[in-house]
Amino acid sequence: MKKYIADSNFVLRKIAGEAVLVAVGSGVADFRGIITLNSTAEELWKMLKSGATKDELVKMFCKSFDVSEDTAAADIEETLHVLEEKGLVKSE
Amino acid sequence: MNNSRYPMNGTFELTGRCNLSCKMCLLRVDHSCIKKTGLRELTAFEWIKLAQDLFDAGTLNLLITGGEVMLRPDFTEIYEAIAKMGFMITLYTNATLVTPEIMSVLRKYPPHKIGVTMYGASNDTYNSLCGCKDGYDRFTDGLQQLMTLPSLLDIRTTIVKDNVQDLDAIKAFVNEKYGDPDRLHISRFVCKAIRGGICHPEDVRLTPEENVYTIDAGLVSIYEQIESNEIVKRFFNPKKIENTNIQCEGTYLFQSCKAGLESFVINWAGRMYACELLDKGYTEPLKEGFQKAWDRLPEVYPKTKVIEKCSTCKYSAICETCPANRLAETGDWFGVPEYACREAQLKYTLLSKIGMVE
Numbered sequence: 420m421k422k423y424i425a426d427s428n429f430v431l432r433k434i435a436g437e438a439v440l441v442a443v444g445s446g447v448a449d450f451r452g453i454i455t456l457n458s459t460a461e462e463l464w465k466m467l468k469s470g471a472t473k474d475e476l477v478k479m480f481c482k483s484f485d486v487s488e489d490t491a492a493a494d495i496e497e498t499l500h501v502l503e504e505k506g507l508v509k510s511e
Numbered sequence: 512m513n514n515s516r517y518p519m520n521g522t523f524e525l526t527g528r529c530n531l532s533c534k535m536c537l538l539r540v541d542h543s544c545i546k547k548t549g550l551r552e553l554t555a556f557e558w559i560k561l562a563q564d565l566f567d568a569g570t571l572n573l574l575i576t577g578g579e580v581m582l583r584p585d586f587t588e589i590y591e592a593i594a595k596m597g598f599m600i601t602l603y604t605n606a607t608l609v610t611p612e613i614m615s616v617l618r619k620y621p622p623h624k625i626g627v628t629m630y631g632a633s634n635d636t637y638n639s640l641c642g643c644k645d646g647y648d649r650f651t652d653g654l655q656q657l658m659t660l661p662s663l664l665d666i667r668t669t670i671v672k673d674n675v676q677d678l679d680a681i682k683a684f685v686n687e688k689y690g691d692p693d694r695l696h697i698s699r700f701v702c703k704a705i706r707g708g709i710c711h712p713e714d715v716r717l718t719p720e721e722n723v724y725t726i727d728a729g730l731v732s733i734y735e736q737i738e739s740n741e742i743v744k745r746f747f748n749p750k751k752i753e754n755t756n757i758q759c760e761g762t763y764l765f766q767s768c769k770a771g772l773e774s775f776v777i778n779w780a781g782r783m784y785a786c787e788l789l790d791k792g793y794t795e796p797l798k799e800g801f802q803k804a805w806d807r808l809p810e811v812y813p814k815t816k817v818i819e820k821c822s823t824c825k826y827s828a829i830c831e832t833c834p835a836n837r838l839a840e841t842g843d844w845f846g847v848p849e850y851a852c853r854e855a856q857l858k859y860t861l862l863s864k865i866g867m868v869e
Contacts, residue, residue, distance in 0.1 A: 430597030434571045435517055441571070441597040447621045448661035453571070453599065 421510045423499055424470035429454075429507055431464055440464070440507070449506060459484065463498060467508055473499070518805050520774040521570045522787055523561070525589065526552055526578035527706075527779045530608055532642035533630060535671045535712040537705050537788070537839075539578060540779075544709050550780040555585040555592075557797060561777060562593040564801035575622075576603035576787075578779065587616045594620035601626060603667075606653030607646060614656055621660045626696075627653075628667045632680035640673040640715075658688075669698040671715040675725055697726055700831045700851070702839040705790040706778065719853035723861070761814045764834050764844070771808050783808060788835035818845050826855035829862070 428446030432439050438461035440454040456464060459480075466479055473495060480491040502508035527540035545551065553561075565573065573593070580586055581604055594600055594616075602622040629650060631637050637646025658664060666685050670678055685695040701716040717725060765771050771785030778784065782793035783804045792811040796804035812834075821827060832851045840848035 430595075432566075432569070432571065432597045434569050435519070439571075441599060442623075443595060443597055444620050447623055451623045451661075451663060 420472045420474065422470050422472050423467055423476070423503075423508050423510050425464055425467035426507050426509060431456075431461070431468075438464075454507075459494070460498065463495065467502075516772050516805075516809075518565070518568050518570050518773070518775055520572045520574075521565050522574040522576060522774070522776040523558060523593075524576055524578070524776060524778045524787065525558065525580045525586070526583055527708075528552075528582055529577060529579040529605070530582050530643070531579065531605055531630070531637075531646065532710075533669075534640055534673060534710055534715045535669055535701050536708060536710045537702065537712060538708040539710055540707055541709060544707060548707060548780070552583075552779050553781050553797070555589045557781065558589045559592045561781075561796060561801065562596055562598075564796065565598070566596050568801055568805065571599055572601070573598040574601045574603065579605055579608060581608035581610075581613055587613055591616050591620055594622070599623045602662075603628070604653075604657075605630075605650065606657055607643070607649035609653035609656050617657070617660055622662045624663045624665070625657055625660070626665050626667050627657060628669075629654075629681055629684070630668065631674045632677040632684060636674050636677050640671070654688075665694050665696055667696045667698070669701060670725060671701060671712070671717060673715060675717060675721070678725060699726065700836055702788070702836045702848075702850075705788060705839050719850055720857060723854055723857045760816060763809055764812045764815055766815075768833060770835075771812070775805065775808065785809075785812065786835050788833075788839060790835075790838050813844050816845050818847065820847050824855075826852070826859045829858050830855040 426446065428442060428444045429440040430443055432441055434453075438456040438458070440456065442450045442452075462483055463476065463480070466476055471479070473492070476495050476499075477488060477491045480486065480495060481488055484491070486494075499508060503510065524538075527538055527545070528542070529536065529539050533539070540548075562573070575590065575593070580590075580602070583589070590602075600622040601624040602617075603626045606627045627650075630641050631639075631647060634645055634647045637650070638644045643649070666681075666688075668674075668681055674681075682692060682695060686692055688694075701712050703713050704710055716722075763772070765785055768786070770789075774786070776784045776787045776789075777796060778787075778793075781795065781797045783796050784793050785808060794804035794807050794811060799807070821830075821832070824830070830851055831854065832848055834844055836851065837846045837848055838844050840846065840850060
């Protein structure tokens, strides 16, 4: 099954209470700004740091947040699509 | 005191030493000067530890500067460790010491921004002003290499008597490289040396009149154009400039510039100041811990006082004074720097002659 992993060229920081991603290394070539994450995206990113399949992500999400499996699956699908498109997440 | 302080912007001044000897440098020190102070430069380990403290405290923006940072043999070690952590990094350098080893690290971990200082448009000027016979060649070589990085890159200069003749050439150089004159930043106020700096900028800086006519040449040009056109002159309605130097007793000294509220500097000896131009007032993050040093920082500065002359001054809205340059120029937190007064008066006169102010 496809495993998704966060690009190590983006570092998760907590700045004035907000979760943000800061590009480092080769990430700077593509993006010199910061990306703010809401609380669910922040949790998702933490899970993606060590890599996870979609099923693992859905399972962990349902555990952490009070959502149904279908809702979690749909949200994760959409978020992964955006993150992959922007080059922040890779799949293997 | 503003209770919403947050250490968003940090500066690491890795060294006060430099390979150039620019006559107008505010803070350059050398080995013998450092020895006399009884202080020492921080080690790489200490800088990396401090960076970790900044990470934990939530600092986002980090400026790495000197002196000349690339003079330190351990620069690549310090830089690489810090660059991995996740700060928005700006690097200041004179670009004359760029080596393949340094470029290798910068390519791996490019800064988000680079500010490169340019002191003249020829080796003669670099020799006269900075004591470096091939300084211009080294600068152009270094700049060429740094421009291959994905970092946003600006040129910074300080215009004094020894390089004023190169100002047009410097502007042309920047325009040629970038097609954008806004990529050149000219220091507005050259004040006296601080924190034991060994140079005498006051001996080489332009007079206030020269400063306005050279740096604010645009203002002068507007004045001259309007003066020569009777029709245009009629359309200007004079505005009254309000005295913005609102003074009250007992408030935080750097409220308007946010120094020490959102920003801090840690100098080459590990002392934390609210601003890099400050000569006095510091805490010691390595001794007392970063958080305590940050928390305590406002306490080491005096509170505001009404400065009689400034509180009634009609030029205050365009005056370039601040507590740091008051201190540097006069030795008094509440002194009145004559240099700034003359400049403000001249700019006001020009503005009033073109009908911009009453």
